[in-house]
Amino acid sequence: MYRFSSSIYKSFTLNINNNNISNYSSSNRYSCKIMYMLVLLLVLLLDHGCYAQSNSAVSQRIYTNVGRPLPCSRLLDVNGQFGCTSKEFGNSGLVHLVDSDASLADLPSHAIAVLDANFFNGTIVNRIISKVEGIVVLTDTKQNYRYSPDLPVPNAPYGLYPKPTFSFNSAGDSLSYQSFDKPFFVLDKNNSAIARSYGNWNRDGNLPQYGCHLESFMHAAINAQTCLRRSFCVPVGGKSSWSTFSPEFDQSSTIIMVSVPLDATAFFHDLAYGSQTSAYGQTVLLGIVEALSRVANQTSTWKYTVIFAAYDGERWGYLGSTKLVDDIINTECKKYTSDGYGCLDPRILDVTFMNISFTKIKFIVELNQIGNPLKVDGSGHYVYALNSLKSNANNPDQQLLYQTFADVAKELAGKVKISTQPVDQDEVPEIPPSSSMAYLKQNPNIPTIIVTDHFGVYTNNYFSSHNDDYTNINANIIVDAVTYFATVIDRLAGGNNTIVQNSLFVEDMLDCLTKNFTCKYAQQFAGSSQPVPSFYTSVYGYGPDNQYLTIQSLFVHSVMAYFAASNRTGIMCDESNSCPESAQACIGGTCVITNSHFHDAISLGFTFDEPSYSWVIGNTSYPTYVESNWNSIVINFYQQDSHTTEALFLVFGIIEMFVVIAIIFVSKRYLSKRYKLLMGGFENN
Amino acid sequence: MLVDEDDKLNDEKMRGIARKLWIAGFFFLPWVWMINILFFLPHRKVLSPAIIWYLKYSLIGFFVYTGIFMTWMGIYLVNRNKWGAFGDSISITVPFG
Numbered sequence: 115m116y117r118f119s120s121s122i123y124k125s126f127t128l129n130i131n132n133n134n135i136s137n138y139s140s141s142n143r144y145s146c147k148i149m150y151m152l153v154l155l156l157v158l159l160l161d162h163g164c165y166a167q168s169n170s171a172v173s174q175r176i177y178t179n180v181g182r183p184l185p186c187s188r189l190l191d192v193n194g195q196f197g198c199t200s201k202e203f204g205n206s207g208l209v210h211l212v213d214s215d216a217s218l219a220d221l222p223s224h225a226i227a228v229l230d231a232n233f234f235n236g237t238i239v240n241r242i243i244s245k246v247e248g249i250v251v252l253t254d255t256k257q258n259y260r261y262s263p264d265l266p267v268p269n270a271p272y273g274l275y276p277k278p279t280f281s282f283n284s285a286g287d288s289l290s291y292q293s294f295d296k297p298f299f300v301l302d303k304n305n306s307a308i309a310r311s312y313g314n315w316n317r318d319g320n321l322p323q324y325g326c327h328l329e330s331f332m333h334a335a336i337n338a339q340t341c342l343r344r345s346f347c348v349p350v351g352g353k354s355s356w357s358t359f360s361p362e363f364d365q366s367s368t369i370i371m372v373s374v375p376l377d378a379t380a381f382f383h384d385l386a387y388g389s390q391t392s393a394y395g396q397t398v399l400l401g402i403v404e405a406l407s408r409v410a411n412q413t414s415t416w417k418y419t420v421i422f423a424a425y426d427g428e429r430w431g432y433l434g435s436t437k438l439v440d441d442i443i444n445t446e447c448k449k450y451t452s453d454g455y456g457c458l459d460p461r462i463l464d465v466t467f468m469n470i471s472f473t474k475i476k477f478i479v480e481l482n483q484i485g486n487p488l489k490v491d492g493s494g495h496y497v498y499a500l501n502s503l504k505s506n507a508n509n510p511d512q513q514l515l516y517q518t519f520a521d522v523a524k525e526l527a528g529k530v531k532i533s534t535q536p537v538d539q540d541e542v543p544e545i546p547p548s549s550s551m552a553y554l555k556q557n558p559n560i561p562t563i564i565v566t567d568h569f570g571v572y573t574n575n576y577f578s579s580h581n582d583d584y585t586n587i588n589a590n591i592i593v594d595a596v597t598y599f600a601t602v603i604d605r606l607a608g609g610n611n612t613i614v615q616n617s618l619f620v621e622d623m624l625d626c627l628t629k630n631f632t633c634k635y636a637q638q639f640a641g642s643s644q645p646v647p648s649f650y651t652s653v654y655g656y657g658p659d660n661q662y663l664t665i666q667s668l669f670v671h672s673v674m675a676y677f678a679a680s681n682r683t684g685i686m687c688d689e690s691n692s693c694p695e696s697a698q699a700c701i702g703g704t705c706v707i708t709n710s711h712f713h714d715a716i717s718l719g720f721t722f723d724e725p726s727y728s729w730v731i732g733n734t735s736y737p738t739y740v741e742s743n744w745n746s747i748v749i750n751f752y753q754q755d756s757h758t759t760e761a762l763f764l765v766f767g768i769i770e771m772f773v774v775i776a777i778i779f780v781s782k783r784y785l786s787k788r789y790k791l792l793m794g795g796f797e798n799n
Numbered sequence: 800m801l802v803d804e805d806d807k808l809n810d811e812k813m814r815g816i817a818r819k820l821w822i823a824g825f826f827f828l829p830w831v832w833m834i835n836i837l838f839f840l841p842h843r844k845v846l847s848p849a850i851i852w853y854l855k856y857s858l859i860g861f862f863v864y865t866g867i868f869m870t871w872m873g874i875y876l877v878n879r880n881k882w883g884a885f886g887d888s889i890s891i892t893v894p895f896g
Contacts (some may be wrong), residue, residue: 202895333895336880343884344893 186298188332200297204329207247211313236287254306263289264578272431297328334742351654351716352426354434355671357678385580390485401596417608426715431737434715435552485587495533530594639672675710
């Protein structure tokens with residue numbers, strides 16, 4: 115007992131070391147100590163902001179953490195910022211469920227508005243944003259009206275038309291391009307149901323009430339040049355991929371480009387499913403590559419080299435396609451590496467793209483937004499729209515391109531439920547936002563067809579929204595679509611092969627890319643453990659030697675590379691190193707020889723400054739989108755009692771503290787008198 | 800042991816400490832001036848006028864310096880974004896946001 119108390123005493127004396135210098139009374143001494151303790155306590159409290167450390171035992175008792183928080187993050191460009199940020203230590207408030215006009219009208223100040231799917235749109239958000247502490251969006255029910263948070267003409271400033279006149283995305287209200295200094299989060303299905311029950315509990319006036327703490331503080335602010343200078347942000351970008359069946363080709367080879375956009379976006383980047391916008395097209399492209407890979411000696415029956423490309427970063431000003439086109443046209447290598455595969459000056463890892471001659475591109479076929487054609491012709495065929503530049507209508511090759519699509523539709527009429535029709539260029543004077551614009555900007559005479567599911571205005575009800583999921587597509591016709599487009603590509607390339615369907619592969623692949631990214635292909639080709647695929651392009655990386663590869667980019671690249679391989683050796687492998695020959699790549703667990711390549715998708719507006727190891731903005735006529743850094747993203751719920759109870763807790767807590775101090779004080783004095791010898795002995799140590 | 804050291808704490812020694820801390824504070828360390836005060840607070844009844852002189856000017860120094868520092872901090876935080884690259888370059892760690 116004594117030892118215990120003395121050790122406490124010792125620790126006090128060490129702090130203040132006032133033992134022997136004094137002729138003042140002991141009570142004075144003790145009050146001094148208490149004062150010091152209080153100051154110390156105050157400093158500690160101020161330091162921690164009265165805030166429980168996350169993951170501490172206390173924090174776990176107070177908060178119910180949402181496992182995978184899905185925030186709205188902040189993006190910037192040279193003109194300013196958009197997206198969302200919380201305060202530095204987050205925003206908190208009581209949960210208020212908004213699921214009816216009445217509950218919207220009742221919304222109190224400083225609450226966290228929990229919005230039912232139908233109440234998440236620009237109009238409502240702008241009406242309530244100044245009043246609330248933050249917004250949580252539920253996904254347990256479906257939005258039952260047409261809504262897109264993207265621009266009415268997506269990517270308008272970086273497209274083909276400086277002043278576009280046709281609003282393809284008529285449902286767009288540009289919410290994603292607004293800046294909010296409040297946190298926004300979306301909840302997955304299960305957590306949505308929980309949050310909804312909290313909201314209902316609060317509405318019924320039960321105690322304790324549920325509160326919500328949202329933390330998504332973004333480091334970057336003001337604009338892209340400011341945050342790049344402060345290294346608080348990183349350029350948006352990614353990795354495009356391209357593949358060809360031809361083991362070798364050169365500048366004299368005539369090229370057919372078959373492409374899809376690889377990325378999609380959404381107000382909440384983690385839920386950029388883009389099923390109709392991107393994922394469906396990707397599935398069709400992968401299906402085409404798989405189907406053509408089963409055609410015997412396809413490259414020898416073809417006259418032309420077919421390049422399959424998936425462009426990343428397309429939602430942010432056509433980053434992938436613009437970069438590839440610019441590199442094809444402008445790259446000059448002064449010194450190649452010894453194996454001829456890369457370039458030393460300028461430093462390029464893989465120079466195969468230099469074999470593509472821009473002037474030798476014969477056709478461009480782009481599968482843009484093809485997830486859900488609504489038009490059905492008289493014989494029950496789903497009709498895809500074919501878009502091209504009006505100015506190119508008299509080009510014989512452009513007419514040949516149209517003719518091939520029509521011929522194949524006729525040829526397969528009995529086999530597949532797919533047909534195509536050109537878009538009426540008087541009604542829709544402009545081509546829809548598409549990767550091909552990057553090519554047409556350089557040369558508007560390249561025969562091009564952009565395949566879409568919409569004739570004019572998007573039929574996609576949820577473009578760039580998290581609602582563009584697997585329910586937003588027509589999965590029944592995808593196998594037919596693959597057969598049809600694969601046949602078109604074969605005919606364009608000069609072949610006359612019969613395409614055999616592999617419906618199992620196509621359906622599994624669609625399932626992978628729209629619903630369940632833990633599927634067997636995702637495991638085999640990308641080692642994915644991500645529950646749902648999100649096609650947000652994410653950031654390019656901190657520097658050219660420190661790049662970021664998203665799992666969906668890797669997946670699409672690997673599948674393309676695997677099926678476009680000229681030789682699948684059957685040798686099992688783990689990494690590229692474990693393949694016996696350097697020409698072989700390890701794709702999907704097998705060593706293959708494939709003519710498949712990644713290509714940077716980064717804006718030409720950025721240059722990398724080696725000395726400061728940072729990105730700088732060079733040319734502002736190109737996109738300058740950057741994404742902010744952040745430290746912690748947290749959403750959790752807690753319980754909060756009435757103000758009376760809280761006040762009582764505080765008062766009793768303070769009383770308790772003083773009582774304890776008094777007990778220690780009194781017992782110390784008593785003990786030091788009662789056991790004077792022992793205490794004195796210690797003090798004179 | 801600290802306790803042993805304290806045995807020998809006499810006026811001359813205390814004056815030395817007060818003077819050293821007073822001088823140290825001039826190196827842009829106002830907290831040292833504050834520590835000077837806090838250290839001698841328990842001994843306040845036995846201090847000689849010489850020590851009190853150091854403590855007095857430590858306290859004044861602390862408030863003056865802190866005042867100037869806080870004012871500058873306010874000016875910087877309000878205007879740093881307006882000052883652009885210059886605003887960032889005069890700071891060792893740039894505040895977020």
